[in-house]
Amino acid sequence: MKLSAIIREMGFEVVAGKDYPDRTITHGYVSDLLSDVIANARVNDLWITLQGHPNIVAVASMKELGGIILANNRKPEVQTIQKAEEEGIPILLSALSAFEVVGRLWDLGISGSTKNAEKI
Amino acid sequence: MNNAGIGKIQELIYDLSVGDVMKKDVISISPDISMYKLKEVLRKNRISGVPVVKNGCSVGIISIEDLINWLTKKSAGSSVKDWMTKNVVTVYEDEKLIQAISLFDQKGYGRLPVVERKEKKVVGIVTKGVIIESLLREIEIDYHEEEIRRYRMSHFFEDVTADSVTIGLIYQVKGGDVMNGGTVAGNIKKTLKRLDIKPDIYRRVAIAIYEAEMNLIFYTDGGEVSVYIKPESICVNVRDHGPGIPDVKDALRLGFSTAPNWVRELGFGAGIGLNNIQRCSDKMIINSTVGRGTILDITVNMDTL
Ligand SMILES: Nc1ncnc2c1ncn2[C@@H]1O[C@H](COP(=O)(O)OP(=O)(O)O)[C@@H](O)[C@H]1O
Numbered sequence: 001m002k003l004s005a006i007i008r009e010m011g012f013e014v015v016a017g018k019d020y021p022d023r024t025i026t027h028g029y030v031s032d033l034l035s036d037v038i039a040n041a042r043v044n045d046l047w048i049t050l051q052g053h054p055n056i057v058a059v060a061s062m063k064e065l066g067g068i069i070l071a072n073n074r075k076p077e078v079q080t081i082q083k084a085e086e087e088g089i090p091i092l093l094s095a096l097s098a099f100e101v102v103g104r105l106w107d108l109g110i111s112g113s114t115k116n117a118e119k120i
Numbered sequence: 121m122n123n124a125g126i127g128k129i130q131e132l133i134y135d136l137s138v139g140d141v142m143k144k145d146v147i148s149i150s151p152d153i154s155m156y157k158l159k160e161v162l163r164k165n166r167i168s169g170v171p172v173v174k175n176g177c178s179v180g181i182i183s184i185e186d187l188i189n190w191l192t193k194k195s196a197g198s199s200v201k202d203w204m205t206k207n208v209v210t211v212y213e214d215e216k217l218i219q220a221i222s223l224f225d226q227k228g229y230g231r232l233p234v235v236e237r238k239e240k241k242v243v244g245i246v247t248k249g250v251i252i253e254s255l256l257r258e259i260e261i262d263y264h265e266e267e268i269r270r271y272r273m274s275h276f277f278e279d280v281t282a283d284s285v286t287i288g289l290i291y292q293v294k295g296g297d298v299m300n301g302g303t304v305a306g307n308i309k310k311t312l313k314r315l316d317i318k319p320d321i322y323r324r325v326a327i328a329i330y331e332a333e334m335n336l337i338f339y340t341d342g343g344e345v346s347v348y349i350k351p352e353s354i355c356v357n358v359r360d361h362g363p364g365i366p367d368v369k370d371a372l373r374l375g376f377s378t379a380p381n382w383v384r385e386l387g388f389g390a391g392i393g394l395n396n397i398q399r400c401s402d403k404m405i406i407n408s409t410v411g412r413g414t415i416l417d418i419t420v421n422m423d424t425l
């Protein structure tokens with residue numbers, strides 16, 4: 001599913017990445033532990049987290065993730081947004097809990113990363 | 121054109137918005153002016169059609185074809201509103217180029233007025249010509265920057281004459297500088313990409329360096345990351361001057377972490393950093409002496425998957 005369509009369906013607030021080319025998203029990953037995301041998320045995944053500090057952009061960029069969703073009304077730091085704009089990483093905000101974000105994304109056809117799939 | 125060029129154009133038409141490429145100083149006319157006047161406007165500006173605009177909003181479009189119809193039939197009225205095409209299709213300035221292109225393609229339109237979303241005022245116009253011009257301009261800019269840089273660098277190994285060639289890159293990491301965590305890994309990744317290293321290789325190297333860089337930031341007063349790129353492998357050396365790791369075997373255990381609370385609150389300190397490094401490298405050696413420092417050596421072979 002196109003990220004623009006996901007944003008529309010989910011009503012995410014876009015705080016970084018409005019001007020990037022649209023991308024197709026098929027999978028997602030949830031974690032607040034950065035090394036866990038590094039170990040288990042896959043290229044192009046949507047990453048759902050509560051962390052809002054600039055290092056999430058470094059991780060997303062390193063892993064070439066499709067975007068970051070901050071759940072539960074979390075707001076990113078200003079530097080996070082700046083960095084995300086530089087790196088081309090979309091940051092989306094939601095008032096829903098991580099659980100609900102994932103549930104609704106799953107309904108839209110975005111699923112989890114398959115266990116033994118190529119991870120890096 | 122080569123494949124890279126075509127791919128680039130496909131990317132651009134999804135990337136650029138109509139507003140980026142449209143002709144802004146758009147010539148338009150009012151619906152109430154006469155067809156005689158229209159003829160003058162088209163002739164003077166050497167254009168084949170114009171949007172018809174009332175109070176800033178698009179109400180129609182009129183072209184040479186309509187002018188010819190009027191000249192041959194001369195029936196009905198003689199103002200623009202009697203001959204223009206109403207129900208004109210417009211595009212929003214924030215829509216992607218692909219939208220305009222598919223309208224040209226499907227409906228055979230020659231030009232589309234561009235309107236802004238709020239008040240629907242006409243702010244520009246796009247034609248096939250305008251789009252082609254902008255695409256050519258964009259790919260040229262691109263070639264002159266990143267593509268040429270990448271091309272030159274990717275031929276580095278071939279262009280240098282020596283029995284063996286190694287590119288060395290050295291970076292300093294400041295202890296405690298959490299804000300800039302990942303900068304070194306990011307810069308190395310960018311450089312490896314320019315050298316045309318395969319994605320699975322540069323990703324593994326970048327991830328391993330990211331974890332090592334964060335460890336320097338959290339646990340040491342800073343250190344040095346050296347990367348040696350050879351045709352057959354990439355070797356990374358990360359060194360610091362303390363405090364050292366008392367028991368490397370312990371530190372390698374999944375989940376082992378001495379990270380303080382503030383570090384854990386940021387989502388670090390999961391105790392999988394060193395494991396991530398190990399997983400990403402073909403060879404990893406840690407030498408650590410308490411009070412002296414830690415030396416981490418990583419090798420990633422170019423030909424492995
Ligand atoms: N360069 C280093 N100097 C001192 N201690 C280190 C260094 N790198 C790692 N360590 C120790 O090894 C532990 C495990 O590291 P790591 O696997 O990266 O997990 P984490 O950073 O999440 O704790 C750290 O908690 C720390 O005690």
Ligand SMILES: [Mg+2]
Pocket residue numbers: 331334335389392393394
């Ligand atoms: Mg670590």
